[in-house]
Amino acid sequence: xxxxxxxxxxxxxxxxxxxxxxxxxxxxxxxxxxxxxxxxxxxxxxxxxxxxxxxxxxxxxxxxxxxxxxxxxxxxxxxxxxxxxxxxxxxxxx
Numbered sequence: 001x002x003x004x005x006x007x008x009x010x011x012x013x014x015x016x017x018x019x020x021x022x023x024x025x026x027x028x029x030x031x032x033x034x035x036x037x038x039x040x041x042x043x044x045x046x047x048x049x050x051x052x053x054x055x056x057x058x059x060x061x062x063x064x065x066x067x068x069x070x071x072x073x074x075x076x077x078x079x080x081x082x083x084x085x086x087x088x089x090x091x092x093x094x
Contacts, residue, residue, distance in 0.1 A: 058066070070078055
């Protein structure tokens with residue numbers, strides 16, 4: 001089986017040290033971003049609880065800023081439902 005050992009030896013030299021460093025850094029950044037996202041989601045839940053059933057009043061500028069940011073994310077990602085159920089979103093034009 002000399003061929004298998006040669007393949008393993010070639011695979012071991014594929015990654016350079018800087019590539020491992022970049023991969024580790026990317027993983028760390030991803031975990032940091034996940035932690036920030038989780039914090040902001042929990043903060044939003046708390047603020048919505050404090051607001052209760054009252055409607056949040058937004059200015060046109062605030063609504064426009066949210067629309068610009070929300071458009072890039074998509075409606076599914078913005079849904080409160082962890083499954084991303086779009087049907088649960090209510091229209092704010094009542």
